[in-house]
Every structure is written in structure tokens, then in C-alpha cells.
Amino acid sequence: MTILDGFLFIAIFAIWAILIVNxxxxxxxYAYYLKWSRTTPPTLPSAPPFVSIMVPAHNEGIVIVKTVQALLALDYPADRYEIIVINDNSSDNSADLLKALQQLHPDRNLTVVNTDKTNGGKGKSNALNIGLQHARGSVISIYDADNTPEHDALRYLVAELLSDDHYGAVIGKFRTRNKNATILTRFINVETLSFQWMAQAGRQQLFKLCTIPGTNYVIRRDLLEQIGGWDVKALSEDTEISFQVYARNYRIKFQPLAVTWEQEPQTLDVWFHQRTRWVKGNIYVVLKNAHKIFTKAGRHIRFDLIYFMSIYFLLMTSLILSDSVFVLSVAGVVHSDINGFSNGLWLTAVLAFVISTFVTITTEKSEMKFSNLLVIIAMYLIYSQMWLVVAAYWMVNYVREQVFHQQAKWYKTKRYK
Structure with missing residues (x-):
């Protein structure tokens, strides 16, 4: 066996190991879904807690009105929650739109916090920390500016949080609002159902572990204050705050009944910048907490740390290597004695990916259609390769930022009407 074959064998083993884990x-x-579907939905107490819903918004004039209207229509006692929109150094018409909403609903607890370049425009974490200073609730809820939660979402989240004192936060499920806009949003729709909803459910079932997704969640205010708010250096503030919750011996519960619909990127450039920010943010959090892998303090997040490190380092490197060898061998540039073997495994991996992914979308009856089966096949062949480009781009930029001591910047995701 040549050195090339040795590296290729390791790459194939790594890819298959992670595929089997998924x-x-x-x-x-799916077992969690079956169990959950037979449980009685949680109910609020007669005197529900006061909730502060915070919405960080930077130049969100296109979507902010629809989001606030959805929040005003929540099935939660109107006098027991407030909405705080942090209009974060916006240069569009957001301030005027929000002021008009306040005038239209003078009887509701709708607060707009306008920041400028002196204290705002520094990313989502900073905006949330500013909003927290104005919040009155004992429970804090977060929604992104492009979200339209279903009317009962907040009620289910809060009821679940109150059902167990060990729950520090409760997260809901999010769906793709513009899934039919482009082939890219069709990919994202399946990705959301498979690698968000089902992966969260699987980790909840096996490890009582899940990660805050950044929107459609509630968290105890006193816990947030213990943590010290959101880490302003974290581009993935959701992963970071999740690890902080577990570090204080609280748990995060997944409640699929709480659903929000969010807008997803419709073009490659927007998707690329958003996903690059996700990768950068998650790697920052993983590296920040990597020393906890073999400590007692890190026992609750050990699986996530190893899983994230495997995905972002081992899997991405292995995929790039195996794809490169495949292309070069087809071109006749290199020769591998196990190339035929690896091609057989590759075909098997495609089948495993397609079947397991299609199973995940069967939990949503409206998604059980032949067109989605074709979308899943295309995802393996196209969408996964797009992620490789993101990973490669991140690796280069991460090295550059470390060498030149540059601070990663927050990228604002483009919205659509």
C-alpha cells in the first residue's frame, strides 16, 4: 500500500465513521419523534411568567414588520410579555417602520431600542446584551428579525421550560419560509429538517443534549445573568451560550411543537457568507472549549465538542482528500490501488445518505414527495461539495486572521420580500 493509499484509507474510514454516527x-x-408524538403537550400555569422577547435587527426593514406582527399575535397573555426590538445601527427605514408599529399598537408592550455607531453595529451578541438591559421578564425569548413564529410557539416554549427546574433553556423547531424560491432554498429546507430537527432530536434522545439554534428559544434570565450575557467575540453566539448553559449544570430541552418559519438565503453568495460565518463561529466556540473534552466540567458537552471537531476538521479534510484523489485518478494523474474499493463505498454512502435523509422528512407529511427524493440525491452530489468550498475558504481565512491578528466580522444576511 502506497502513502497515498494510506491517506485515502484513513479518509474513507473517517467519512464512514461520521456517516454512521449521523x-x-x-x-x-425518529425514536424521539415517535415518543414525543404520543406525549401530552405542556401547558402554562394559571399565572405565567413575564417574558421579554428580544429581536436583534440591523437593516431589517424588508421583514421586520411581518415579524413584529407575528409576535404581537402570539397565543400568550398580552400583559405577560413584551417585545423589544434592538434596531441596531440601521441605515434603512427600520426606525420609521417600528415607530409606526408602536403608534398602531399603543396598548402593547412594544419597545424599540435604537443604537448608533457608538454602541451598536457590532454583531448579534452585542445587540442582545443591549436588549437585555431593557428587559423586564424573568424569561428571555429570542427571535431573529426574519422569523414568523406560529401563534402557539411561545406558549409551548415557556410551558416546557417551567416543567422542569433543570431546564435552563428550551428550543423549538424552525422551518423554511421561502423553500420554493430556488433550488438552493429547497436544499436548505431538507437540510433544516434533517440536520436541525432530526439531529437535535437524536442528540436529545441519546445524550439529553441539544444546541440553541439562535432563534425560537427561551432561556431563564437569572441563568443568563450568571453567564454574563452573550459573548461578543462569538459569531455563533447560539452554540456558545449553549455550552455555557451546560457548564452550569442546566439542560436544554427540544420542544418540536414550538415552530417558527424563517427566511433562508436564495442566492449562492448570501448562502456562502452566512455559512462561512457559522463555520467560523462554531470553530471559535469549539477551540475555546476544547480543553474541557476530558474534564468533568465538560462531560455534558463532550459529544458536541468531539462531533464538531470531527465535522469541521476530520470530515472536511477527508472529503477534500478523497474528492481530489477521485478527480486526479479519473484524469490519470495519480493511481490508487484502493480506488475501485473506495468508489464502491462511495456509492453505498450515497444510498445511506439518501435513505436516512428521506426518512427524516417523513415526519412532515407535506414533504413526503418524489421531488424531494431527487432534491436529496442532488444535495449529496452538489450541496455537500458547496460545503467543502466553505470549509476550504474558512481554513485559509482562519490562518490569515491568526497570522495578522484580525477580528472576524459579523456578516448581515440579506433578506427578501
Missing amino acids: VILTIAG
């Missing part, structure tokens, strides 16, 4: 998560997630 299949196991899918099976466990």
Missing part, C-alpha cells in the same frame, strides 16, 4: 442520530431522532 445515521445513528437519525434513528434515535
Whole structure:
């Protein structure tokens, strides 16, 4: 066996190991779904807690009105929640639109916090920390500016949070609002159902572990204050705050009944910048907490730390290597003795990916259609390669930022009407 074959064998083993883990998560997630579908929905107490809903918004004039209207229509006692929109150094018409909403609903607890370049425009974490200073609730809820939660979402989240004192936060499910806009949003729709909803359910089932997704969640205010708010250096403030919750011996519960619909990127450039920010943010959090892998303090997040490190380092490197060898061998540039073997495994991996992914979308009856089966096949062949480009771009930029001591900047995702 040549050195090339040795590296290729390691790459194939790594890819298959992670694929098997994801299949196991899918099976466990489906088991969670079956168990959850037979449970009685949680109910609010007669005197529900006061909730502060915070919405960070930077130049969100296109979507902010629809989001606030959805929040005003929530099935939660109107006098028991407030909405705080942090209009974060916006240069569009957001301030005027929000002021008009306040005038239209003078009897509602709708607060607009306008920041400028002196204290705002520094990313989502900074905006949330500013909003927290104005919040009155014992429970804090977060929604992104492009979200339209279903009317009962907040009620289910808060009821679940109150059902167990060990829950520090409760997260809901999010769906793709513009899934039919482009082939890219069709990919994202399946990705959301498979690698968000089902992966969260699988980790909940196996490890009582899940990660805050950045929107459609509630968290105890006193816990937030213990943590010290959101880390302003974290581009993925959701992953960071999740690890902080577990570090204080609280748990995060997943409640799929709480659903929000969010807008997803419709073009490659917007998707690329958003996903690059996600990768950068998650790697920052992983590296920040990597020392906890073999400590007692990190026992609750050990799986996530190893999983994220495997995905962002081992899997991405292995995929790039195996794809490169495949292309070069077809071109006749290199020769691998196990190339035929690897091609057989590749075809098997495609089948495993397609079958397991299609199983995940069967939990949503409206998604069980032949066109989605074709979308899933295309995802393996196209969408996964797009992620490789993101990973490669991140690796280059991460090295550059470390060498030149540059601070990663927050990228604002473009919205659509």
C-alpha cells in the first residue's frame, strides 16, 4: 500500500465513521419523534411568567414588520410579555417602520431600542446584551428579525421550560419560509429538517443534549445573568451560550411543537457568507472549549465538542482528500490501488445518505414527495461539495486572521420580500 493509499484509507474510514454516527442520530431522532408524538403537550400555569422577547435587527426593514406582527399575535397573555426590538445601527427605514408599529399598537408592550455607531453595529451578541438591559421578564425569548413564529410557539416554549427546574433553556423547531424560491432554498429546507430537527432530536434522545439554534428559544434570565450575557467575540453566539448553559449544570430541552418559519438565503453568495460565518463561529466556540473534552466540567458537552471537531476538521479534510484523489485518478494523474474499493463505498454512502435523509422528512407529511427524493440525491452530489468550498475558504481565512491578528466580522444576511 502506497502513502497515498494510506491517506485515502484513513479518509474513507473517517467519512464512514461520521456517516454512521449521523445515521445513528437519525434513528434515535425518529425514536424521539415517535415518543414525543404520543406525549401530552405542556401547558402554562394559571399565572405565567413575564417574558421579554428580544429581536436583534440591523437593516431589517424588508421583514421586520411581518415579524413584529407575528409576535404581537402570539397565543400568550398580552400583559405577560413584551417585545423589544434592538434596531441596531440601521441605515434603512427600520426606525420609521417600528415607530409606526408602536403608534398602531399603543396598548402593547412594544419597545424599540435604537443604537448608533457608538454602541451598536457590532454583531448579534452585542445587540442582545443591549436588549437585555431593557428587559423586564424573568424569561428571555429570542427571535431573529426574519422569523414568523406560529401563534402557539411561545406558549409551548415557556410551558416546557417551567416543567422542569433543570431546564435552563428550551428550543423549538424552525422551518423554511421561502423553500420554493430556488433550488438552493429547497436544499436548505431538507437540510433544516434533517440536520436541525432530526439531529437535535437524536442528540436529545441519546445524550439529553441539544444546541440553541439562535432563534425560537427561551432561556431563564437569572441563568443568563450568571453567564454574563452573550459573548461578543462569538459569531455563533447560539452554540456558545449553549455550552455555557451546560457548564452550569442546566439542560436544554427540544420542544418540536414550538415552530417558527424563517427566511433562508436564495442566492449562492448570501448562502456562502452566512455559512462561512457559522463555520467560523462554531470553530471559535469549539477551540475555546476544547480543553474541557476530558474534564468533568465538560462531560455534558463532550459529544458536541468531539462531533464538531470531527465535522469541521476530520470530515472536511477527508472529503477534500478523497474528492481530489477521485478527480486526479479519473484524469490519470495519480493511481490508487484502493480506488475501485473506495468508489464502491462511495456509492453505498450515497444510498445511506439518501435513505436516512428521506426518512427524516417523513415526519412532515407535506414533504413526503418524489421531488424531494431527487432534491436529496442532488444535495449529496452538489450541496455537500458547496460545503467543502466553505470549509476550504474558512481554513485559509482562519490562518490569515491568526497570522495578522484580525477580528472576524459579523456578516448581515440579506433578506427578501
